[in-house]
Amino acid sequence: MLTVKLDKSPITILDMFNSIASQYDVMNDIMTGFSHRRTRKIAAQLSGFKSNEKVLDLATGTGDFAFRLYSEAQGTIIGTDISEKMLSIALLKTRRLDANRFISYNLADITRLPFLDETFNLCTIGFGIRNVPDPLSAMIEVARVTKKGGRFIIVEATPSPHSLVKFLSLFHFQKLAPLFARLLSSNVSAYNYFAESISQFPKASDFAETIKQAGWKKVYHQPLYLGIVTIFIAIK
Numbered sequence: 001m002l003t004v005k006l007d008k009s010p011i012t013i014l015d016m017f018n019s020i021a022s023q024y025d026v027m028n029d030i031m032t033g034f035s036h037r038r039t040r041k042i043a044a045q046l047s048g049f050k051s052n053e054k055v056l057d058l059a060t061g062t063g064d065f066a067f068r069l070y071s072e073a074q075g076t077i078i079g080t081d082i083s084e085k086m087l088s089i090a091l092l093k094t095r096r097l098d099a100n101r102f103i104s105y106n107l108a109d110i111t112r113l114p115f116l117d118e119t120f121n122l123c124t125i126g127f128g129i130r131n132v133p134d135p136l137s138a139m140i141e142v143a144r145v146t147k148k149g150g151r152f153i154i155v156e157a158t159p160s161p162h163s164l165v166k167f168l169s170l171f172h173f174q175k176l177a178p179l180f181a182r183l184l185s186s187n188v189s190a191y192n193y194f195a196e197s198i199s200q201f202p203k204a205s206d207f208a209e210t211i212k213q214a215g216w217k218k219v220y221h222q223p224l225y226l227g228i229v230t231i232f233i234a235i236k
């Protein structure tokens with residue numbers, strides 16, 4: 001099968017997310033049939049986040065993973081992203097939630113984080129790592145800012161090990177999601193990119209190996225929905 005070479009340069013990714021920021025939340029609900037909410041809830045529960053801890057939510061986007069962590073515990077939460085438009089929506093939602101005392105945001109690339117070594121007890125990233133051109137360097141950088149014994153939770157769309165499920169999920173993302181995007185989004189090519197980036201993501205066991213290569217000591221992964229989403233849990 002022909003593999004499309006995806007342009008994941010920060011400027012392209014940044015332009016793309018800036019252009020879809022205002023429709024991102026609605027499209028997320030439609031494309032996943034609301035299941036992304038349950039996924040984040042499970043991931044936040046697995047993270048074991050406590051109110052005396054400091055968490056960094058990477059590629060935080062419009063903030064939904066940060067808010068889910070906030071409903072687990074009112075610790076210190078920092079969200080970072082490269083898209084100022086996604087972050088401005090996150091900030092609006094934070095004010096509406098009256099959570100400004102706990103959640104703040106920084107414009108930052110995951111590969112160059114503006115934090116000292118060993119700052120965070122927990123780092124999280126939801127549906128963000130597949131947009132990064134060099135996930136290995138990104139995960140090395142995340143390890144740098146995580147305390148010894150700290151956790152890193154990665155949630156990502158993965159190819160299901162069951163061939164029929166894999167076929168159906170790719171059909172959904174490659175054929176159906178762009179149809180919805182044509183009705184609701186100003187940037188249909190972004191949704192073609194999502195479908196392609198999901199189809200090119202490595203299988204969960206291979207990605208777990210890459211996490212280990214980045215210096216994370218223990219790595220577990222838990223498939224959800226027959227493996228179309230995986231939660232990776234890494235310990236430094």
Ligand SMILES: C[S@@+](CC[C@H](N)C(=O)[O-])C[C@H]1O[C@@H](n2cnc3c(N)ncnc32)[C@H](O)[C@@H]1O
Nearest residue numbers: 017059060061081082083086109110126128131
């Ligand atoms: C699919 S959204 C996920 C947003 C959010 N985590 C969620 O669960 O809904 C991916 C996010 O990754 C951000 N992103 C992509 N590349 C990045 C990078 N190199 N550094 C930081 N953020 C990045 C995008 O701007 C976008 O907001």
